[in-house]
Amino acid sequence: MSFASQLLQYTLSGITIGSIYALVAIGFNIIYNSTGIINLAQGDFVMLGGMIAVFFHNTLHFPLVASGPIAALIVALIGILFERFAIHPLKNASVITLVIITIAASILFKGGAMFLWGKDAYSLPSFSGDEPIRFLGATILPQTIWIICVLLFIVAALVCFFRYTMVGRAMKACSYNKRAANIVGINVNNMVMLSFGLSALIGGIAGVIITPISLIEYEKGSLLGLKGFGAAVFGGLGNMGGAVAAGILIGLLESYSAGLLSSGYKDAVALIILLLVLFFRPGGIFARKEVQKLKHY
Amino acid sequence: MKKYLTTSFSKSAYVFTGAVILMAIVRNPYHVGILVFLGMNIIITIGLSLLMGYAGQISLGQAAFFGIGAYTTGILTTKLGLPVAVSFPLSILLTISVAFVIGIPTLRLRGHYLAMATLGLGEIVHIVFNELIPLTGGPSGFGNIPLIRIFGIELDNDYKYFIFVWAIVAIVLFLSLNIINSRVGRALKAIHKEEQTASTLGVNTSRLKLSVFVLSSGFAALAGFLYAHYVTFLSPGTFSLGFSILLVTMVAVGGMENIWGALIGTTVLTLLPEYLRFFKDFDILIYGIILISIMILRPEGLYGIKIPGFLLPRSKKGDNE
Amino acid sequence: MNNGSDTILAAKAVTKRFGGLVAVSDLSLDVRHGSITAIIGPNGAGKTTLFNLISGLIRPDSGTIFFKGERIDTKRPWEIPYLGISRTFQNLRVFHNMNIIENVMTGRYTHSSGGILSCAARLGAARREEQKIREKALYWMKFMNIDGIGAKKLKEVPFETQRIVEITRAVAAEPELVLLDEPAAGLNITETKNLIDTIYRIREIGTTVLIVEHDIDLIMEISDHIIVLDFGKKIADGTAKQVRNDRKVIAVYLGEEYGKQ
Numbered sequence: 001m002s003f004a005s006q007l008l009q010y011t012l013s014g015i016t017i018g019s020i021y022a023l024v025a026i027g028f029n030i031i032y033n034s035t036g037i038i039n040l041a042q043g044d045f046v047m048l049g050g051m052i053a054v055f056f057h058n059t060l061h062f063p064l065v066a067s068g069p070i071a072a073l074i075v076a077l078i079g080i081l082f083e084r085f086a087i088h089p090l091k092n093a094s095v096i097t098l099v100i101i102t103i104a105a106s107i108l109f110k111g112g113a114m115f116l117w118g119k120d121a122y123s124l125p126s127f128s129g130d131e132p133i134r135f136l137g138a139t140i141l142p143q144t145i146w147i148i149c150v151l152l153f154i155v156a157a158l159v160c161f162f163r164y165t166m167v168g169r170a171m172k173a174c175s176y177n178k179r180a181a182n183i184v185g186i187n188v189n190n191m192v193m194l195s196f197g198l199s200a201l202i203g204g205i206a207g208v209i210i211t212p213i214s215l216i217e218y219e220k221g222s223l224l225g226l227k228g229f230g231a232a233v234f235g236g237l238g239n240m241g242g243a244v245a246a247g248i249l250i251g252l253l254e255s256y257s258a259g260l261l262s263s264g265y266k267d268a269v270a271l272i273i274l275l276l277v278l279f280f281r282p283g284g285i286f287a288r289k290e291v292q293k294l295k296h297y
Numbered sequence: 298m299k300k301y302l303t304t305s306f307s308k309s310a311y312v313f314t315g316a317v318i319l320m321a322i323v324r325n326p327y328h329v330g331i332l333v334f335l336g337m338n339i340i341i342t343i344g345l346s347l348l349m350g351y352a353g354q355i356s357l358g359q360a361a362f363f364g365i366g367a368y369t370t371g372i373l374t375t376k377l378g379l380p381v382a383v384s385f386p387l388s389i390l391l392t393i394s395v396a397f398v399i400g401i402p403t404l405r406l407r408g409h410y411l412a413m414a415t416l417g418l419g420e421i422v423h424i425v426f427n428e429l430i431p432l433t434g435g436p437s438g439f440g441n442i443p444l445i446r447i448f449g450i451e452l453d454n455d456y457k458y459f460i461f462v463w464a465i466v467a468i469v470l471f472l473s474l475n476i477i478n479s480r481v482g483r484a485l486k487a488i489h490k491e492e493q494t495a496s497t498l499g500v501n502t503s504r505l506k507l508s509v510f511v512l513s514s515g516f517a518a519l520a521g522f523l524y525a526h527y528v529t530f531l532s533p534g535t536f537s538l539g540f541s542i543l544l545v546t547m548v549a550v551g552g553m554e555n556i557w558g559a560l561i562g563t564t565v566l567t568l569l570p571e572y573l574r575f576f577k578d579f580d581i582l583i584y585g586i587i588l589i590s591i592m593i594l595r596p597e598g599l600y601g602i603k604i605p606g607f608l609l610p611r612s613k614k615g616d617n618e
Numbered sequence: 619m620n621n622g623s624d625t626i627l628a629a630k631a632v633t634k635r636f637g638g639l640v641a642v643s644d645l646s647l648d649v650r651h652g653s654i655t656a657i658i659g660p661n662g663a664g665k666t667t668l669f670n671l672i673s674g675l676i677r678p679d680s681g682t683i684f685f686k687g688e689r690i691d692t693k694r695p696w697e698i699p700y701l702g703i704s705r706t707f708q709n710l711r712v713f714h715n716m717n718i719i720e721n722v723m724t725g726r727y728t729h730s731s732g733g734i735l736s737c738a739a740r741l742g743a744a745r746r747e748e749q750k751i752r753e754k755a756l757y758w759m760k761f762m763n764i765d766g767i768g769a770k771k772l773k774e775v776p777f778e779t780q781r782i783v784e785i786t787r788a789v790a791a792e793p794e795l796v797l798l799d800e801p802a803a804g805l806n807i808t809e810t811k812n813l814i815d816t817i818y819r820i821r822e823i824g825t826t827v828l829i830v831e832h833d834i835d836l837i838m839e840i841s842d843h844i845i846v847l848d849f850g851k852k853i854a855d856g857t858a859k860q861v862r863n864d865r866k867v868i869a870v871y872l873g874e875e876y877g878k879q
């Protein structure tokens with residue numbers, strides 16, 4: 001393989017994993033926008049999506065087309081239950097309590113997954129075979145195309161949802177100003193619950209589509225969550241477009257550093273970016289100075 | 298005047314005496330070993346309690362400082378053959394220097410951001426332990442770390458080590474109780490409630506938060522040092538994200554707003570999985586259930602729950618008055 | 619507007635904006651050493667904002683503030699109390715995670731110096747310092763007539779007492795200038811009388827008092843000097859008598875009735 005095609009190969013795998021980070025980052029943003037909470041269990045939604053799909057397909061022998069959506073919906077339900085039982089009852093909780101609650105949920109999800117499926121790693125078959133497609137000397141797995149298409153579809157769907165549907169607009173209104181939204185008759189409570197459901201749904205979908213190319217196990221969520229958070233911060237917390245761009249950028253950097261430098265330190269790349277952004281531009285790379293000042297970090 | 302010295306001092310002495318009596322009752326070396334680990338965990342969580350409960354700052358990277366302390370002394374004594382007396386101060390010094398340097402930018406962040414930044418830092422350190430193979434032995438780790446010799450006594454069994462570790466627990470507790478009942482402790486509590494108000498009283502809040510962060514990293518390094526020379530073998534698995542989270546869980550379960558809460562939470566969560574064997578594989582699930590139930594039903598933690606009052610080290614009047 | 623030695627605090631052309639809103643607008647004022655000076659004005663006039671500017675919690679967009687001739691508007695909030703300024707807050711900011719004497723003891727922070735390590739070891743000096751802090755806290759609690767409740771938690775005492783605790787915390791810092799933001803809010807007549815007495819006694823020990831208050835009778839009674847703000851601007855500045863008869867003040871704040879008295 002020539003250097004150019006090798007580079008292309010790294011680029012493709014970077015976009016693939018970056019798409020997953022982007023989905024996780026979008027999940028962070030949805031909950032952050034409606035509640036100001038950073039959900040440390042976000043990565044575990046991804047893990048649960050993969051695990052549940054594996055359960056339906058490999059254990060119950062459901063067809064893949066059914067297992068995937070069912071898994072994503074179950075994760076959405078888990079997200080809603082989490083909000084109802086753990087977040088909703090806590091009125092006026094301190095930030096530290098909220099952080100710990102989402103940590104608790106994360107531990108609970110991991111523990112539940114380990115309880116049900118043990119410590120083994122599982123996989124799903126690819127959606128449309130494993131026959132690689134040759135492309136300018138590099139190879140693309142069909143699953144990669146699926147992943148990119150799903151990301152594009154979700155972004156498009158979210159744009160439409162927030163722009164054209166009543167519920168989407170109501171959620172957006174809540175993220176700008178809760179009090180005002182309440183006054184015009186929006187049920188802020190329901191919107192918060194919905195945002196957890198939606199965010200979990202997206203996490204679940206990410207889990208379903210990544211499992212065919214990357215084994216899934218109960219602990220997989222932590223690092224995915226952390227890197228997805230890196231993407232969310234990098235792109236400016238709450239900013240959807242930024243999340244997608246930053247997710248893919250982090251995926252690319254990680255893939256290049258794995259290929260060209262050292263594979264062992266590839267996980268550190270996203271984390272170092274996260275720290276640098278947090279330290280020097282906590283509003284994200286796309287934010288203007290004034291915007292940065294208004295927020296509390 | 299004497300009263301204040303004797304309270305912190307006597308409380309720490311009670312804890313030490315209680316531990317020794319417990320050891321005499323337990324006897325079985327395996328169980329004594331678990332209590333040694335309990336002591337180490339308590340050293341870390343006391344520091345974390347100062348940071349979380351008093352200064353109101355969260356750290357999800359405490360396992361990293363524990364690890365830096367352990368690896369530093371381990372590497373210095375095995376690879377360079379330095380005596381423990383030299384590696385001890387160096388391991389603490391290196392850890393608190395790292396904490397100082399990363400603490401400056403990190404502690405400008407609040408709440409969730411601080412949580413994620415410390416989480417990221419912890420993970421990076423974990424990766425370095427795995428990848429810096431010539432020094433750390435990589436994922437499989439390295440062993441043959443020498444034992445500690447103190448006043449001519451080699452700490453070569455669980456009982457001796459138990460006494461040593463719990464003496465240090467008592468010292469750390471004594472120091473921390475002193476801090477809490479001092480101008481610095483009050484300033485910390487003020488920061489926890491109202492950072493801005495604290496600053497109008499003359500508290501340089503960022504500097505004080507940094508001090509406590511560094512102090513808590515020092516306690517974690519101390520525990521790391523003790524761990525390295527007890528287990529005599531180190532591998533990265535011990536210093537994972539999971540352990541950082543467990544430490545925060547211990548403090549939160551026991552009760553963040555009080556240092557005794559850290560002791561209670563640490564004791565419960567260290568002993569629970571050991572004595573309830575059948576939980577062994579599901580310990581994570583149990584932790585999750587305990588933590589989430591406590592945060593929902595009793596966010597102030599176990600400390601101060603009425604029923605087993607005689608079991609809890611109640612703070613006496615002289616403590617705060 | 620001079621900068622003579624009897625001026626303890628001077629603001630010069632201070633402006634503070636929040637977005638489009640001008641909370642304090644081109645404001646200049648002098649506070650005389652040893653006086654009781656009041657800032658009055660309708661809600662939203664910028665009184666609290668002025669206090670926040672003086673105590674360094676926010677910075678002016680333009681203009682300067684001097685305390686005893688030293689420029690303070692560029693200082694960090696925690697440096698201000700070391701110069702001799704302490705304050706209370708309109709929305710009562712006491713620490714519910716400490717008992718009452720500890721709350722007062724936080725007021726002694728600037729008069730003590732033990733760092734985290736010396737506090738941890740609590741050897742001779744730190745122990746003596748802690749003892750001193752406690753004695754002083756007790757002294758000031760006695761001065762404010764709240765001795766004997768030190769061991770109580772804040773929630774065990776009524777709101778008025780919590781207010782007094784906050785003032786005690788400010789006074790315990792032994793400041794040269796104390797800023798009181800609506801100290802009489804929520805107090806009944808007797809409590810207000812006690813407060814007035816306390817303010818006089820604070821002044822007697824040489825502390826300059828700058829007070830924001832809506833209770834006009836209280837202000838008229840105790841103030842040597844009154845500054846009236848409206849929409850961030852100073853509309854009057856003088857003795858109680860001068861202000862009371864000022865047409866603009868009557869129009870925007872006091873109302874016709876008060877002017878006739």
Ligand SMILES: Nc1ncnc2c1ncn2[C@@H]1O[C@H](COP(=O)(O)OP(=O)(O)O)[C@@H](O)[C@H]1O
Nearest residue numbers: 636639641659660661662663664665666667668
């Ligand atoms: N931090 C802030 N951000 C935005 N606006 C503020 C802020 N603080 C005060 N204001 C505004 O400035 C104006 C003056 O407020 P303030 O100084 O509190 O008035 P006062 O104490 O005289 O009642 C008000 O309109 C208030 O809404």
Ligand SMILES: [Mg+2]
Nearest residue numbers: 665666667708
């Ligand atoms: Mg006001």
